[in-house]
Amino acid sequence: VCPTAALTEAYHVDKVWEALNDPDKHVIVQTAPAIRVALGELFGMEAGTIVTGKMVTALKRMGFNAVFDTDFGADLTIMEEASELIYRIQNNKTLPILTSCCPAWVKFIEHQFPELLDVPSTCKSPHIMFGTIAKTYYAEKNGLDPDNIVVVSIMPCIAKKAEAKRPELTKDEHNNVDIVVTTRELGAMIKEAGIEFENLPESEYDRPLGETTGASVIFGTTGGVIEAAIRTAYEWMTGEELENVEFQQLRGMDGFKRATVKVGDKELKIGIASGLGNARELLEEIREGKGTYDAIEIMACPGGCIAGGGQPYHHGNYEIVKKRQEAIYQEDRNKKLRKSHENPEILELYKTYLGEPFGETAHRLLHTHFEERERI
Numbered sequence: 001v002c003p004t005a006a007l008t009e010a011y012h013v014d015k016v017w018e019a020l021n022d023p024d025k026h027v028i029v030q031t032a033p034a035i036r037v038a039l040g041e042l043f044g045m046e047a048g049t050i051v052t053g054k055m056v057t058a059l060k061r062m063g064f065n066a067v068f069d070t071d072f073g074a075d076l077t078i079m080e081e082a083s084e085l086i087y088r089i090q091n092n093k094t095l096p097i098l099t100s101c102c103p104a105w106v107k108f109i110e111h112q113f114p115e116l117l118d119v120p121s122t123c124k125s126p127h128i129m130f131g132t133i134a135k136t137y138y139a140e141k142n143g144l145d146p147d148n149i150v151v152v153s154i155m156p157c158i159a160k161k162a163e164a165k166r167p168e169l170t171k172d173e174h175n176n177v178d179i180v181v182t183t184r185e186l187g188a189m190i191k192e193a194g195i196e197f198e199n200l201p202e203s204e205y206d207r208p209l210g211e212t213t214g215a216s217v218i219f220g221t222t223g224g225v226i227e228a229a230i231r232t233a234y235e236w237m238t239g240e241e242l243e244n245v246e247f248q249q250l251r252g253m254d255g256f257k258r259a260t261v262k263v264g265d266k267e268l269k270i271g272i273a274s275g276l277g278n279a280r281e282l283l284e285e286i287r288e289g290k291g292t293y294d295a296i297e298i299m300a301c302p303g304g305c306i307a308g309g310g311q312p313y314h315h316g317n318y319e320i321v322k323k324r325q326e327a328i329y330q331e332d333r334n335k336k337l338r339k340s341h342e343n344p345e346i347l348e349l350y351k352t353y354l355g356e357p358f359g360e361t362a363h364r365l366l367h368t369h370f371e372e373r374e375r376i
C-alpha cells in the first residue's frame with residue numbers, strides 16, 4: 001500500500017482505455033525507471049528481469065500515439081537540481097538541499113516539518129516535468145493542440161496519483177499529467193488486451209524525448225537521485241571529467257546512510273533516508289541543527305521506488321527488492337551515456353526552448369512550491 005497510509009488504490013485503467021478510444025485525443029505514455037525491472041514479475045518472470053523493450057512494444061500495441069520514458073524527465077530534473085545545489089552553495093543559501101521527486105515524503109514534510117519548507121529543491125518530479133514538456137515543447141514541435149494531448153504516467157507509486165492532482169501543479173492552463181496508473185494496473189491492461197507479454201519482441205522508445213542516460217535509470221532506487229545529481233554537479237563544479245561514475249558509498253539497502261563525497265577541494269556531506277521513520281529521524285537532526293548536510297535524498301518507500309506501493313507485491317521479501325535494485329544498476333551500466341548533462345536531446349531542449357538550466361523559462365515550467373498543510 002501507499003507508504004503515507006493516507007491513500008487507497010484508485011483504479012484508473014478505464015480512463016486510459018477511454019482516452020485511447022477517443023479519435024480526437026493524442027495519447028502519450030511515459031514509464032518510470034522502476035517499472036522495467038518489476039513488470040515481468042506479473043507474467044511469471046524472475047524478479048529483476050529487465051523488460052524495457054517488451055514493455056514499449058506492449059504499449060505501442062495498446063494504441064498509444066507515442067511511448068516515452070520518464071527517465072527523460074529524470075535527466076531534466078538533474079539539470080535543474082544540480083544547478084540549484086550549485087546556486088545554493090555559491091550564494092550561501094539554505095543547505096542542505098533535499099531532493100523533491102517523491103510526493104509521499106513531500107506531503108510528509110508539508111504536514112510534519114513545515115518549518116523546513118525552504119529545504120526541499122523546488123524541482124517538480126520527473127513525470128510532472130515530462131508532462132509539462134509534452135504539453136508545451138512537444139505540442140509546439142508537432143503542431144498539436146495541448147488540450148487534445150492526454151499524458152498517461154505509468155508509475156510504481158500510488159502517491160503519484162494524488163501528486164498529479166496537486167493544485168499548484170494543475171493551476172496552469174494545461175493539467176500536466178492527466179492519468180496515473182501503477183505497474184500493477186499496467187499488467188492488468190496488458191492482460192485485458194490479450195497481449196502475450198513473454199513472447200513480445202523488443203521496441204525502442206519514441207523520439208524526441210526518448211534518449212536517456214544511466215543517471216536517470218538509477219532514480220528507481222534509494223540513493224540513485226543523489227548519485228545522479230552528483231555525477232553532474234561534480235563536472236560542473238570542478239570542470240573536470242568524472243571517470244568513475246559509481247558512488248558505492250551512496251548505494252545499498254540501508255534505510256539511513258551518511259556519506260561524504262569529494263568534489264574538487266570541497267567535501268559534500270550527504271544524507272540518504274528511505275522509509276518515513278528514517279526520514280523523520282533525518283529531518284529531526286536537521287531541525288535540531290545536529291546534522292550538517294549539503295544534500296539529502298528521501299524516499300518514502302524502504303528501498304525507493306523499486307519497492308513502491310504500485311509495484312508487484314513483494315510481501316516483505318527484500319530479496320526480490322534487491323534483485324530489482326541490481327537490475328537498475330545493470331541498466332545504468334548498459335547505457336552509453338551515464339550523466340544527465342550529456343543527453344543530447346536534453347541539451348537540444350535547453351538550446352531551442354528552455355534557455356539556461358535554472359533560468360527564467362526553466363523556472364516557470366519545471367519548478368513548483370510547497371505549502372504548510374494541516375497536521376494530521
Ligand code: SF4
Pocket residue numbers: 003101102103104105156157158159160299300301304305306307308309310
Ligand atoms: Fe512513490 Fe517512489 Fe516515493 Fe515510494 S519512494 S512513494 S514509489 S515516489
